[in-house]
Amino acid sequence: xxxxxxxxxxxxxxxxxxxxxxxLVGLPIVGYLLAPLFRPPPDVPVPVGNVTEFPxxxxxxxxxxxxxxxxxxxxxxxxALWVRRRQEGGPEMxxxxxxxxxxxxxxxxxxxxxxxxxxPCHGGVFYEDGTVAGGPPQRPLFERGWEVSGGQLLVRxxxxxTVKRG
Amino acid sequence: xxxxxxxSNRCASWLGERFELEDSVLAVLRHPVPRELERPxxxxxxxxxxxxxxxxxxxxxxxxxxxxxVPAPNSAYDSxxxxxxxxxxxxxxxxxxxxxxxxMVVLVLVHMTQVYLFGAFKFPREANWLTGSLxxxxxxxxxxxxxxxxxxxxxxxxxxxxxxxxxxAPVIGDWLARLVVAGNxxxxxxxxxxxxxxxxxxxxxxxxxxxxxLYLVVKRGISEPPVAGEPVEPRIYRARYAEIxxxxxPFWPDAAWRxxxxxxxxxxxxxxxxxxxxxxxxxxxxxxxxxxxxxxPDWYFLGYFAVLALIxxxxxxxxxxxxxxxxxxxxxxxxxxxxxxxxHWSRRPAAIAAVALPxxxxxxxxxxxxxxxxxxxxxxxxxxxxxxxxxxxxARHGADLFITKSCxxxxxxxxxxxxxxxxxxxxxxxxxxxxxTQRIATGGGGMPAFAGSVTPxxxxxxxxxxxxxx
Numbered sequence: 001x002x003x004x005x006x007x008x009x010x011x012x013x014x015x016x017x018x019x020x021x022x023x024l025v026g027l028p029i030v031g032y033l034l035a036p037l038f039r040p041p042p043d044v045p046v047p048v049g050n051v052t053e054f055p056x057x058x059x060x061x062x063x064x065x066x067x068x069x070x071x072x073x074x075x076x077x078x079x080a081l082w083v084r085r086r087q088e089g090g091p092e093m094x095x096x097x098x099x100x101x102x103x104x105x106x107x108x109x110x111x112x113x114x115x116x117x118x119x120p121c122h123g124g125v126f127y128e129d130g131t132v133a134g135g136p137p138q139r140p141l142f143e144r145g146w147e148v149s150g151g152q153l154l155v156r157x158x159x160x161x162t163v164k165r166g
Numbered sequence: 167x168x169x170x171x172x173x174s175n176r177c178a179s180w181l182g183e184r185f186e187l188e189d190s191v192l193a194v195l196r197h198p199v200p201r202e203l204e205r206p207x208x209x210x211x212x213x214x215x216x217x218x219x220x221x222x223x224x225x226x227x228x229x230x231x232x233x234x235x236v237p238a239p240n241s242a243y244d245s246x247x248x249x250x251x252x253x254x255x256x257x258x259x260x261x262x263x264x265x266x267x268x269x270m271v272v273l274v275l276v277h278m279t280q281v282y283l284f285g286a287f288k289f290p291r292e293a294n295w296l297t298g299s300l301x302x303x304x305x306x307x308x309x310x311x312x313x314x315x316x317x318x319x320x321x322x323x324x325x326x327x328x329x330x331x332x333x334x335a336p337v338i339g340d341w342l343a344r345l346v347v348a349g350n351x352x353x354x355x356x357x358x359x360x361x362x363x364x365x366x367x368x369x370x371x372x373x374x375x376x377x378x379x380l381y382l383v384v385k386r387g388i389s390e391p392p393v394a395g396e397p398v399e400p401r402i403y404r405a406r407y408a409e410i411x412x413x414x415x416p417f418w419p420d421a422a423w424r425x426x427x428x429x430x431x432x433x434x435x436x437x438x439x440x441x442x443x444x445x446x447x448x449x450x451x452x453x454x455x456x457x458x459x460x461x462x463p464d465w466y467f468l469g470y471f472a473v474l475a476l477i478x479x480x481x482x483x484x485x486x487x488x489x490x491x492x493x494x495x496x497x498x499x500x501x502x503x504x505x506x507x508x509x510h511w512s513r514r515p516a517a518i519a520a521v522a523l524p525x526x527x528x529x530x531x532x533x534x535x536x537x538x539x540x541x542x543x544x545x546x547x548x549x550x551x552x553x554x555x556x557x558x559x560x561a562r563h564g565a566d567l568f569i570t571k572s573c574x575x576x577x578x579x580x581x582x583x584x585x586x587x588x589x590x591x592x593x594x595x596x597x598x599x600x601x602x603t604q605r606i607a608t609g610g611g612g613m614p615a616f617a618g619s620v621t622p623x624x625x626x627x628x629x630x631x632x633x634x635x636x
Contacts, residue, residue, distance in 0.1 A: 037341055041350040063455045070354025074240025076322075079351060080455035099457050104474065105330035106323055107457035109544055114572035115619035120460045121327070122475035123540040123586050125614050133614030135540075136479045159350025160326065162333035162343050163483075 042067050045147055045154035054085040054094070054153065059110050059128060061099075064157045081144060081155060082110060082117070084128060094153065097130055098142040098161045105160070108141070117141065139163070195422070198414035200390040203421045207391050210284070211421065212428040213277035214383070218376065219429035220270045223436060224308075227263040228365065235315070237361035239354055242317035243451050250445055261440030267309050269436050271466045274305050279521055282500070285509025286389040289400045292501035294386060297379040299497040304372045311364040313464050317357060322452035323461035325352050325360075334483040352454065387411060388421075392509035400506055458544065468535030469528045475540045476531075539585035542575035553580040557634065564631025567624055571616065579635060587613060594636045602629045 048062040062083050069077035084095040097117075099107040106121035116133055117126040125134035130141035142161035147154050182188050203211055234253055236245040249256040278298065281287055287295035310328075314321045325347060332342035348355040390410050415421065450456065463471050477485050511518055547569045554565045568574055576586035583590075597605070606625060609615035620628065 034345070036344050036347075036349045036355065039349060061455070061457060066351070066353060072238040072240050073354035074238070075451065075453045075455075076239045076351075076353045076356070078453075078455050080457060100326065100330075103330075103479075105326040106461055107459050109457050111572040111575070113570040113619070114575075114616065116572065116614050118542045118544060118572070118575060120541055120544060121323075121471075123542055125542070127614065127618070133609070134612045136475065136482065138479050138482075160329060160343070160347060160352065162330055162340065 041159040043156055043158055045149075045156055047152045047154050048081070048083065049153055051148055051151055051153050054083055056085050056088060059084040059112070061110070062155075064155060066157075079157060080107070081157070082108075082141075083146075083153065083155075093148070094146050095130065096144040096146045096155050098144060100142065100161055101137060102132075102139045102141060102161075102163070103135070103137040105162075194384055195418035196416040197384050197387070198411045199388045199417045199421050200410050201413055201415050202391045203388070204415060208421055208424050209428075210280055210391075211388060212425045213273060213280050215425035216429045216432045217270060217273040217277050219433055220266055220273055220436070221372065221376070223262060223266045223433055224270060225369070227259050227266060228369075230259045231263055232365060237315070237358050239317065239357050239452070242315070242357060243448065246317065246448055250448065257444045258437075258440050260445035261443065262436055263312075264445050265436045265439045265443075267312055268464075268466060269432060270305055271309055273432065274302050278302060282517065283511045283521060284389065285392050285398070285511075285514065285517075287501045288398045288507070288509060289403055289505045291382070291386050291389060292505060294379060294382045295501040296498060297375050297382065301372065301375050301379060302497070303494070304368050304375065307368050308364065308372070309464070309466060311360050311368065313467075314360050315357070315364055316446075316448065317452050318449035319452055319456065319459050320449045320461050320463075322352060322454065323459055324463060325356060327461070331486050334486045336487070388417075389509075392511070394508070394510035394512050396510075397508045398506045460541075460544075462535075462538075465532065465536075469531035472531040472535035472538075475538070476534065537585075541584070542572070542586050543584040544575060547572075547574045548582065549574070550580050550582050553582070553635075557631070560627045560630045561634055562631075564627040564629070567620070567628045568631060571620060571624070571628070573628070576613075590632060590635055592635055594633045599629050599633055602632050 044067045046064050046067060048064055054060060060083050062081050063078050064081055066073065066077045066079070080099045082097040082099060084097070085093065086095060087093050101108050101119040101121065101124045103119065103122055103124045106119050108117040108119045108124065108126060110117055115128045117124075117128075117130075119125070119135065119137075123135040124137040125132070126137070126141050127133045130143065132138070132140060144158065145156040182192070202208070231249065234245060234249050234256065236242055246260075249260050251257070281295065281298070314325055329343040329346040329352075332346050333339045335342055344350065347353070348359040387407060390407070450459075462468070473485065473489070474482070508514055549565060549568065554562070557565055568579070573590075574583045576584040578585060578589045579591050581591075593602070603625060605613070606620070606628060607615060607617040616625075
């Protein structure tokens, strides 16, 4: 009886210590792996060009640089947005779209003459105001916030848009 | 000569005794297998070792590639160019890794199909099947992550597409998507994570699972070829199987020679393909701002790519999350739901259908994925001379508008153009001028309305051109 309970004590001690090691090693690495979840999306307005570079009625591709990229990010420090100049001024002046199709994220292509965006993956089509014109997408193109300051157009690039986080 | 042989024999017996090889490696190699494996049916029992051989090819070539590949977004593309064009034998090693990956996917599926049709997953070998199922998932995960390390335009957009799919998962979708890209967007942190996953995490899991799988294969013994009318009865199976093994033959070399022949054949095929065809050419650089992309997965995922284009959009989130989940659960339930009963395929018609239907569907979807008729064509827009010869005035202008207004992207005329919409080669024999005008202006049936992007005159000219297509 005594013998058994001693063994039980020792085995529990050994198991407990092993679990302790696992926790000690595991917790930091799990935290490290999950770290991307704790980094909030960048929400800084980034300049993309002079307002005069965007003629009214036209849609143009602009490159946006990640405000704080990793040093080795290379080309991936940049993303692209479609900027549509709707009016001379006012709150309806611009529409800024992510290039990502709202179906599965492939880059949509602006056809200036036909005034449609075409997606090369599964054939999504959008009108110039971003509404769905055909294909699998279920929602209009993702739009980004913008502001005009000192003659510059600034946009808020908030990371990869998804169906959950437009 | 004779003394040399005596020396080598003494060395061998010293090694065997001191390293306990007799009780370990040799005992495993000589474990008894059913006598029927001597007959031609034994050729069916080689698919597992061929897969293992291919895994070893992947490990060896992968280590070689890792010595030169730089897993950072600003250098990966250049290091791959170096491997493909400048490094000694680099193109061959990359080619072997590429064709080896395809071969592994194929061999795992062939092995699984054989085991399923032979009913070898039944009692007492359920755990063999379960570890094997995990190995299938690990292999597919390797294929996918490996394809992303080929850091070109396709790889970049494949990561985006993967993240968008992950985002469809209920509740945790957003977190999953951010974990896939390791941040808020594809960037500096993305590639290093995929690299670590591809070369450390999944391979470690595969090594462990192969160990368990092989341990179980040897411990449970290789299943005897199924005989119609001799079902598995768990109560008496082990005793019967022990009897089979008593009359059995040693695995080495009586059965193993076939494994060696087929494994060699598989490796030679991969090496020859790598030397003759070489590694797949890299696509354009992974520039997120270059929107002129045409992302396609490697051939073994084209079927799934096609599924995403062809299913009704409303069911999409359900399919993206549900289909893999269903396949996963089904795989694991197979040995638990059907642990006993008939093993022979001739007595399991449902099992044959369960194999044939997915294979036919997968093949058809792969062909559909190769052709991708749902994709608008963005490059090389032009009508053949045969379609525009003899046109003048407004009809000629209409033919030009057919290109500039992107009609060509989705519609074919005389064999040129996209195939998303109907072929318009003879459209005038189906639709009147009024119907054509109406359709272009208001769209419908998946076609956008063009009333906002063509002037009435342009519309008229376009219709005049289409009216020539009788």
